[in-house]
Amino acid sequence: MERVIWIILAFVAGAFLPMQAGMNNKLAKTGGSPVHASMISFAIGVLALVAYIFLTSQNISWKGIKEAPTYAWAGGVLGAFYVTVIVLAFPKIGPGLTFGLVVTGQLLISMLMEHFQIMGAQPQSISVGRIIGLVLIVGGVIMMKKF
Numbered sequence: 001m002e003r004v005i006w007i008i009l010a011f012v013a014g015a016f017l018p019m020q021a022g023m024n025n026k027l028a029k030t031g032g033s034p035v036h037a038s039m040i041s042f043a044i045g046v047l048a049l050v051a052y053i054f055l056t057s058q059n060i061s062w063k064g065i066k067e068a069p070t071y072a073w074a075g076g077v078l079g080a081f082y083v084t085v086i087v088l089a090f091p092k093i094g095p096g097l098t099f100g101l102v103v104t105g106q107l108l109i110s111m112l113m114e115h116f117q118i119m120g121a122q123p124q125s126i127s128v129g130r131i132i133g134l135v136l137i138v139g140g141v142i143m144m145k146k147f
Contacts, residue, residue, distance in 0.1 A: 017086075017099060017102070018095045018098075018099055020041070020083075020086075021086045021087065021090045021095060021098065021099075022090065022095065023041075024037050024038065024041050024083065024086065024087045024090075025037075025087055025090045025091055027040060027041070028087050029091075034084060034087040034088050035084060037087055038080060038083045038084040038087055041083055042079070042080065042083070086098060086102070096144050097141065097144055097145055100137075100140065100141040100144050101141060103137060104134070104137050104138055104141055107133075107134055107137060108134060111126055111130055111134065112126075
């Protein structure tokens with residue numbers, strides 16, 4: 001049952017991404033700056049997480065945080081890059097193509113991470129079926145652009 005809950009939550013999180021992009025795009029247009037819109041989005045996210053931490057009495061291991069590998073700290077940079085690119089791409093190529101390409105990139109990197117067991121990914125070898133699935137996604141992205 002727990003797996004089903006995580007599957008549903010992952011789906012909902014993915015469904016929220018185009019909505020977030022639309023909201024951030026609106027903020028960028030009204031504020032005049034995509035980068036500032038991204039920063040505001042992250043600031044609001046920080047406030048929401050701080051509230052959640054206080055409401056749920058979350059604890060942190062500062063020793064563990066200090067021992068995290070250097071690359072682990074780059075997650076925030078990648079998140080900022082992602083949100084800013086989405087804010088910029090959304091009005092130029094549309095939400096369908098934007099997120100079709102996002103999903104394609106996510107699946108490609110996920111396949112490589114699983115195959116080479118990078119950053120704790122569960123091992124799963126690249127197979128013909130997985131490659132065909134990725135090719136079908138790429139084909140779907142191309143069809144979305146052309147039709």
